[in-house]
Amino acid sequence: MWFNCQDQQGGIIATMTSNDSQQPTGLVWERLQQQSAGGRLALSRDQIIRAAIAVADAEGAQSMTMRRIATELGSTAMALYRHVFSKDDLLDLMLDAVFGEIALPQQPSGDWRADLRTFAYESRAVLKRHAWVMPLLISRPTLGPNYLRWFEFALASVARHGLDTTTMAQIVGVVSGYVSATVSYEVAEEEHTRRIGLSEADKRALAAPYIQRVIASGHYPTFARFFTEEVSLDPEQSFAFGIECVLDGIEVQLSKRSAT
Amino acid sequence: MWFNCQDQQGGIIATMTSNDSQQPTGLVWERLQQQSAGGRLALSRDQIIRAAIAVADAEGAQSMTMRRIATELGSTAMALYRHVFSKDDLLDLMLDAVFGEIALPQQPSGDWRADLRTFAYESRAVLKRHAWVMPLLISRPTLGPNYLRWFEFALASVARHGLDTTTMAQIVGVVSGYVSATVSYEVAEEEHTRRIGLSEADKRALAAPYIQRVIASGHYPTFARFFTEEVSLDPEQSFAFGIECVLDGIEVQLSKRSAT
DNA sequence: ATACTTATATATACAATGTATACTAACCAC
DNA sequence: GTGGTTAGTATACATTGTATATATAAGTAT
Numbered sequence: 080m081w082f083n084c085q086d087q088q089g090g091i092i093a094t095m096t097s098n099d100s101q102q103p104t105g106l107v108w109e110r111l112q113q114q115s116a117g118g119r120l121a122l123s124r125d126q127i128i129r130a131a132i133a134v135a136d137a138e139g140a141q142s143m144t145m146r147r148i149a150t151e152l153g154s155t156a157m158a159l160y161r162h163v164f165s166k167d168d169l170l171d172l173m174l175d176a177v178f179g180e181i182a183l184p185q186q187p188s189g190d191w192r193a194d195l196r197t198f199a200y201e202s203r204a205v206l207k208r209h210a211w212v213m214p215l216l217i218s219r220p221t222l223g224p225n226y227l228r229w230f231e232f233a234l235a236s237v238a239r240h241g242l243d244t245t246t247m248a249q250i251v252g253v254v255s256g257y258v259s260a261t262v263s264y265e266v267a268e269e270e271h272t273r274r275i276g277l278s279e280a281d282k283r284a285l286a287a288p289y290i291q292r293v294i295a296s297g298h299y300p301t302f303a304r305f306f307t308e309e310v311s312l313d314p315e316q317s318f319a320f321g322i323e324c325v326l327d328g329i330e331v332q333l334s335k336r337s338a339t
Numbered sequence: 340m341w342f343n344c345q346d347q348q349g350g351i352i353a354t355m356t357s358n359d360s361q362q363p364t365g366l367v368w369e370r371l372q373q374q375s376a377g378g379r380l381a382l383s384r385d386q387i388i389r390a391a392i393a394v395a396d397a398e399g400a401q402s403m404t405m406r407r408i409a410t411e412l413g414s415t416a417m418a419l420y421r422h423v424f425s426k427d428d429l430l431d432l433m434l435d436a437v438f439g440e441i442a443l444p445q446q447p448s449g450d451w452r453a454d455l456r457t458f459a460y461e462s463r464a465v466l467k468r469h470a471w472v473m474p475l476l477i478s479r480p481t482l483g484p485n486y487l488r489w490f491e492f493a494l495a496s497v498a499r500h501g502l503d504t505t506t507m508a509q510i511v512g513v514v515s516g517y518v519s520a521t522v523s524y525e526v527a528e529e530e531h532t533r534r535i536g537l538s539e540a541d542k543r544a545l546a547a548p549y550i551q552r553v554i555a556s557g558h559y560p561t562f563a564r565f566f567t568e569e570v571s572l573d574p575e576q577s578f579a580f581g582i583e584c585v586l587d588g589i590e591v592q593l594s595k596r597s598a599t
Numbered sequence: 600a601t602a603c604t605t606a607t608a609t610a611t612a613c614a615a616t617g618t619a620t621a622c623t624a625a626c627c628a629c
Numbered sequence: 630g631t632g633g634t635t636a637g638t639a640t641a642c643a644t645t646g647t648a649t650a651t652a653t654a655a656g657t658a659t
Contacts, residue, residue, distance in 0.1 A: 328588025
């Protein structure tokens with residue numbers, strides 16, 4: 080153990096002493112929660128993850144600071160580092176915790192279309208509950224246990240009658256892609272409104288003169304129809320359309336494949 | 340003009356003097372580039388946007404700092420604020436500049452399937468060139484002129500034979516959703532690799548023991564097939580599959596609609 | 600040319616953030 | 630008790646966006 084060297088030479092090795100009780104490299108999922116043999120016990124990793132999610136849900140992504148999370152727990156920022164290696168690690172853990180909330184049957188039913196539909200709706204519901212998730216998910220490849228379970232369900236839903244692995248993955252990619260993109264856009268609106276601190280109505284009012292000029296320019300006639308026809312898209316209906324559309328596409332591809 | 344009051348009372352009004360030469364509220368697209376009548380001329384807004392994009396392309400999203408962009412131009416961070424109201428504004432402008440790179444015909448050809456396919460491939464190509472774009476796009480609703488042109492093209496591609504505005508938007512949503520999700524995931528891998536500063540091979544090697552344990556657990560049999568069968572997905576092929584799948588789905592929906 | 604106006608760039612400063620380092624205190628085994 | 634181990638605290642620092650104040654240069658009016 081390199082703890083011994085600590086006091087003698089504060090130089091190079093100093094980076095790995097004291098707080099760095101965990102390896103600096105490797106995946107989060109391999110950094111197990113080592114259990115107390117001494118020390119006062121107050122915090123736990125799960126507690127921290129829960130608190131972080133609560134803060135992010137309530138106050139948005141920009142409030143997910145180590146200090147804010149710590150005060151939520153009546154503790155200090157540095158105390159958290161006893162339980163998570165870095166903020167990045169914490170984000171990975173939060174992400175996986177959210178995937179854990181997605182309620183899916185243990186096994187697919189066998190009706191791939193119904194299974195993927197369930198997968199899509201359940202995923203959307205949970206991801207919308209946590210508006211901070213999508214930007215995170217999109218910028219970090221994740222392999223946590225809950226994410227894997229989620230992914231496995233989707234794969235297993237289409238893994239039948241000798242479909243090759245590649246095609247399976249591609250099909251799941253289309254469904255999960257549509258879901259994540261849709262949720263991203265839905266949620267971005269809300270988060271943006273929160274960030275600039277205006278009501279939805281105020282925001283619209285603010286944009287109105289610009290929109291008017293855009294329409295008046297005549298360069299965007301099809302886009303303009305949304306405003307002249309006063310169309311407002313219902314997210315639920317749009318999502319339903321999109322999912323059935325994607326499932327229809329998959330069905331076409333599947334029938335092409337079984338035809339040959 | 341409130342400039343007159345400047346020296347007398349440094350209090351409340353001081354917030355709007357000096358550097359705040361632009362309105363603090365409203366859309367970026369309404370903050371026009373006011374042109375020089377005095378002052379030394381060196382920077383321009385376009386120059387800043389280009390420099391910012393260059394830095395982000397070359398060094399990743401976390402290098403997009405005001406100081407870094409300024410040094411790229413041989414200037415200082417605060418000088419940039421003469422030309423952009425805030426970093427947020429700059430990000431919006433960068434985003435729109437990238438959409439300007441997406442080469443699309445002036446008008447759709449009339450073959451909606453070919454048009455949407457072009458739309459998808461062109462978009463993907465450009466968005467992949469700028470790895471920092473997707474997380475940004477996904478977390479901020481944008482309405483810049485180039486974005487609108489891009490969106491208009493897609494809408495116009497399907498705006499025919501009395502299709503209602505809502506359905507048009509939903510169709511475009513499915514296509515653009517698939518594209519953005521796919522690009523996001525493709526790009527996230529690269530960016531993540533860059534962030535942690537390892538080669539692709541090193542990263543894989545690092546994850547290997549974890550993956551092995553995941554497979555050995557037996558909980559993810561379908562997922563495990565990717566490794567036991569040594570499948571590696573070709574992004575080009577997957578994208579082609581996904582797009583055709585989505586287009587097939589749209590075709591089904593369209594034929595349902597014209598049938599009724 | 601000279602003075603005035605206004606746009607532009609710089610210098611400095613500050614609050615917020617992630618986290619390194621060093622210290623203190625609680626619990627366990629003996 | 631004593632020693633060791635670990636959890637939590639205090640402090641400090643580099644980096645960020647950006648407010649404020651000042652200096653400078655390009656036009657314009659005289």
